Amino acid sequence: MTGTSGSRTGHVRVLIVDDEPALNEVLSVAVAEAGWRPYPALDGHSALRTARACAPHAVVLDGMLPDLDGLQVLRRLRHENPGLPVLMLTARDALEHRLDGLEAGADDYVTKPFSLEEVVLRLRGLLRRAGSRQGRTGDSVHVLGDLVMSEDTREVWRAGTPVHLTAKEFDLLGLLLGHPRQVLSKAQILGHVWSASFDGSGNLVEVYISSLRRKIDKGRAPVIHTVRGLGYAVRAAEDGR
Numbered sequence: 001m002t003g004t005s006g007s008r009t010g011h012v013r014v015l016i017v018d019d020e021p022a023l024n025e026v027l028s029v030a031v032a033e034a035g036w037r038p039y040p041a042l043d044g045h046s047a048l049r050t051a052r053a054c055a056p057h058a059v060v061l062d063g064m065l066p067d068l069d070g071l072q073v074l075r076r077l078r079h080e081n082p083g084l085p086v087l088m089l090t091a092r093d094a095l096e097h098r099l100d101g102l103e104a105g106a107d108d109y110v111t112k113p114f115s116l117e118e119v120v121l122r123l124r125g126l127l128r129r130a131g132s133r134q135g136r137t138g139d140s141v142h143v144l145g146d147l148v149m150s151e152d153t154r155e156v157w158r159a160g161t162p163v164h165l166t167a168k169e170f171d172l173l174g175l176l177l178g179h180p181r182q183v184l185s186k187a188q189i190l191g192h193v194w195s196a197s198f199d200g201s202g203n204l205v206e207v208y209i210s211s212l213r214r215k216i217d218k219g220r221a222p223v224i225h226t227v228r229g230l231g232y233a234v235r236a237a238e239d240g241r
Contacts, residue, residue: 044068
């Protein structure tokens, strides 16, 4: 993806909530082409789970969803993150509906049908005002493709689904995510995750790498890679092997 308006590629995360798969997809493409990373959700409950997982910098939110009302989702997002910029999408152009959305905490709205250019321009304005294009989650949240780790809460998600790790598995993944694309040797991993008393001759690292792969990569494009004779590295799925 190519960054625009000074944003760093992949550092600005946009949650896109719309129950129409085709519209969700084109919005995701438009967001990606603007240089941001889209996180799609097709209903209210998955939107809330994804928001907790990816810590978005902005949200595009449809007002009509199949489970929760868009305003309910908006209020919950606002409760958890009062400063989160939210752009509402609505098929209803009555003034009272727009006012309801703004009163619930929406920062802006567009009425369907709309142009993708308008959505991107309005998002860019919201992000600029919020100062979010520089990223605001700091080093406590690691994002690698659809893999998200929060060091503060010691939680991990893959594609919005929670991944339950043991303490050592979490520490090992945190070490790898702290050095994306960098190959770490078994000795380096042992020295950081376990005590120096391990000499690296056993298969401890291999066992934990295998366990991580079963929990994180099973059924998905792999992010944990073995570099034969050297060690292990994590790369976003779209980066390939």
